Amino acid sequence: MSGFELYTEQLSRPAIVIHGGAGNYLETTTKSDRMERGRVLLDSAYGGMASLGVEGARAAVLTSVMAMESDVRFNAGLGSKLQRDGIVRVSAALMSGTDLRLSAVYNVHGCLHPSELANILQDRGDRNLDGQGAAELMAAMGIEAVDLRTPQTIERWRSLMETGEEADMEAAIGDSGLKGLQRARAVGLDVPENMKDMPPEGERYGTVGAVAVGSDGDLWACTSTGGRGHEQPGRVSDTPTPAGTYACPRVAISATGFGEQIMELNITGRIATRILDGKTLHESLEQTFHEVVDHQGAMGVIAITDDGRAGYAYSTAACGVAWVDSAGRTHIDPHGRSESS
Ligand code: ASP
DSSP: OOSSEEEEEEOOSSEEEEEEEEEOTTTTSOHHHHHHHHHHHHHHHHHHHHHHHHHOHHHHHHHHHHHHHTOTTSSSGGGOOOOTTSOOEEEEEEEETTTTEEEEEEEEETOSOHHHHHHHHHTSSSOEEOHHHHHHHHHHHTOOOOOOOOHHHHHHHHHHHHTTOOOOHHHHHSSOHHHHHHHHHHTTOOOOSSGGGSOOGGGOOOOEEEEEEOTTOOEEEEEEEOOSSSOOTTOOOSTTSTTTEEEOSSEEEEEEEOHHHHHHHTHHHHHHHHHHTTOOHHHHHHHHHHHHHHTTOOEEEEEEETTOEEEEEESSSEEEEEEEETTSOEEEOGGGSTTOO
16 A cells, blocks of 8 residues: 555536545544444535535535534544643634635634634634634624533543643543533533543544535635644644645535644645646646655545536545535545445
């Protein structure tokens, strides 16, 4: 094997492609977990597709990403990992290809839908806000803060802390994960009734993202993450940067994986530049992922072009991907399908 997986296909516009994170979860999940993950991704893609027909590509990427932010299985919104101090801080970006306009929030505390904040910022002058600016925006918009920790993420954080790191555990877990679940239910989320029904850490997947093309070729990209997990507070993920979320008039791309490497390689920029210079999506992904492997990179991307060519590539063991187009074509990545391991 070349060290990465790559697949592209011609779709009919409008179309949407989504991901649920790149990772190495094959050993910590069962085949049926992964097939369930495949079904959940396809449902989220269908949700985006329903918006796409009515409201266009911008609404479509937001609909899919917000659905995954509300699902505890993904490392975004409700399912986000904890940082080293036991706090969840989320990040998200939205980019328009036609207008070359990026809006993003970095490390926001207590925000269930950071993609919603990126959407509000899309139409403003100051479009990229840090955690403090985003908290002020939430207050101004009347968006309620939610405790995003779950018993599982607290437990995982606690066991990581026991392996040597120091932190003010009491301050961090004083507000219990159960309260977080109760608040999440109070704002209408479909979270399990019983804590025992929460997916164990091993069954959790990654960062989420969506790219869509409208019937007129309009392109949008959106990505949302809880970060790498257990990182130093203040660490910046690639997700809200143009290296992690990018759209131009020819292609929209969303990345996932090891954020430091995604930024070092400027992964989405490389792919987009190659396409703008005349390479096909397949050629651009192939050349770029050879470079990812040379850099020992662990990441995945999804992409869609203005003429409806969709694709993904990943150098990790797995990457959850699904797509739907206007001709009724659907796709789920190999690990989320029944016929493979
Ligand atoms: N890219 C994210 C980060 O480094 C994590 C991920 O995609 O899994 O924060």
